[in-house]
């Protein structure tokens with residue numbers, strides 16, 4: 165048996181967890197009608213197959229009707245959840261993992277204009293900044309009702325055969341009772357710490373009555389709100405002791421911080437550019453003070469840190485949650501001593517930000533996550549070996565090469581630059597986004613293992629491609645910055661990428677006109693402001709940088725606000741003219757009736773890219789499919805069979821930004837779903 169601390173079993177009451185790595189609660193927004201159906205099940209089963217010890221399903225599964233999901237969560241107040249959960253539990257157990265669920269009432273952390281239009285409730289009228297609802301201050305009958313709801317939900321989960329439950333108490337109703345900042349009740353549930361904790365212990369007591377002493381019940385809670393007037397570390401330690409001493413709790417799952425703002429949430433779940441494992445020592449202190457099973461997760465993306473967390477005795481179980489979104493087979497690869505094959509989580513937080521933007525969680529560079537029913541995490545070998553030529557070694561081209569290599573094909577990649585990575589290589593030059601380079605490095609290493617041949621510094625033309633006698637050609641040439649958006653004066657502007665790459669020196673008084681709303685605009689603004697330019701970001705949209713999304717915006721704002729960058733929304737840059745050393749920006753608005761002139765010495769445009777598609781169009785006549793991709797076959801997951809030119813020499817496809825400006829995930833998904841069937 166291995167002596168790796170991470171691979172030692174852990175005894176939690178009667179339950180033997182097969183190793184020390186868990187997936188903590190995270191709602192990927194995959195439920196259908198509030199139920200964990202096939203997609204949800206497949207997602208957790210994949211992690212179980214990959215060797216994780218325990219997977220915590222849901223995340224904020226709703227125990228009451230007045231706790232409506234903000235995006236899409238499991239509705240555990242419905243009886244019909246039991247058979248669905250039973251199916252999931254059985255399927256996960258088949259692969260040797262334990263499976264639990266996080267239950268909660270969101271309190272004020274939701275909205276009232278959801279399914280039943282019930283008022284949002286909390287122990288005070290204080291609104292939460294992130295979700296904006298003004299809550300009703302709870303009455304005695306609200307408290308009684310919700311305690312019963314928790315117990316009903318717990319009973320359903322036991323009936324579904326689950327290994328346990330976890331009650332959520334950070335930023336949700338339970339700790340809204342705990343925190344002096346959000347509890348203004350008098351009497352039994354407000355005032356002293358004893359009173360503020362009463363709700364949680366009443367819930368635990370009621371839950372225990374229903375599930376008995378043997379069922380596993382944990383609490384995931386904040387041990388220090390890190391907010392003036394909020395719960396302190398001393399409070400957290402006291403609460404930890406009381407949870408243990410109550411005899412009603414089997415594990416502590418420790419969080420540090422508060423989540424009532426986007427910035428607070430980002431400190432609890434740090435993203436790329438922020439320190440790794442920032443709250444690990446804190447969780448270790450709680451474990452030391454309580455000597456009780458302690459779980460914790462917060463940006464422990466790499467195996468070495470996880471191993472240290474266990475070996476040093478700071479934790480009993482280490483959460484590697486986003487790490488499992490990126491690679492569900494992480495534990496198996498540790499056990500097989502193939503740590504270098506683990507697809508790294510780069511902290512891009514596309515997964516989390518996206519659920520709030522109304523969609524399901526997807527990993528920026530694992531397109532199979534959340535698509536387990538249609539996309540493979542490991543592709544199978546092809547029946548016949550083909551010659552595949554790929555032009556472009558950006559994320560799409562590299563993913564195509566990786567997948568084709570894994571299928572056993574002979575693969576050649578042409579890249580005009582000296583290194584792989586395309587736009588990601590530029591992006592990763594920013595200190596805060598340097599983790600992005602792992603998207604490139606991991607793929608390059610995987611390709612090399614599979615014998616993919618790279619020809620860097622090579623501008624591929626029609627002859628270069630034809631000389632390879634390929635069966636399939638993939639054009640992944642990306643795009644070039646699109647700046648021709650003005651009615652006049654396009655020749656006076658530069659692109660955000662010119663600034664990011666360092667090709668153009670920063671001006672001193674700069675307008676960043678951003679109507680793409682993605683990272684490049686903000687990244688350019690930050691580079692400019694750090695070079696001491698006075699910077700204004702202007703957009704015709706209602707909010708700036710909508711594609712960057714909430715948590716990713718946090719580090720930008722922390723930097724840009726300090727650098728005094730200003731933000732102007734709802735104005736459109738129409739034209740630029742030169743006047744001596746200055747540029748006059750003509751500014752209008754889609755709302756009409758505005759015509760202003762502003763003076764700058766540099767205008768930077770961020771407006772996505774235009775496809776670099778020349779080679780594709782030149783190759784088209786030589787291809788059998790004349791470049792056509794059958795969407796029917798692509799979506800159905802079957803090989804492409806379009807033949808429009810029987811005389812053609814090869815199949816030709818283009819992917820990623822070479823088709824249209826999109827994002828990294830789109831390019832990687834294009835590549836995976838096409839190449840897995842080639």
Ligand SMILES: Cc1cc2nc3c(=O)[nH]c(=O)nc-3n(C[C@H](O)[C@H](O)[C@H](O)COP(=O)(O)O)c2cc1C
Nearest residue numbers: 188189190191223224461462463464483484485486
């Ligand atoms: C898509 C997503 C949804 C999440 N939802 C919840 C949730 O509902 N409840 C919860 O306690 N934590 C939630 N989390 C936080 C995770 O449990 C975990 O604390 C966080 O991702 C930090 O751990 P990691 O760095 O290992 O990913 C969510 C995380 C992700 C990525």
Ligand code: SF4
Nearest residue numbers: 510512513515527528
């Ligand atoms: S999107 Fe980013 S943070 Fe989320 S799992 Fe993937 S790599 Fe990790």
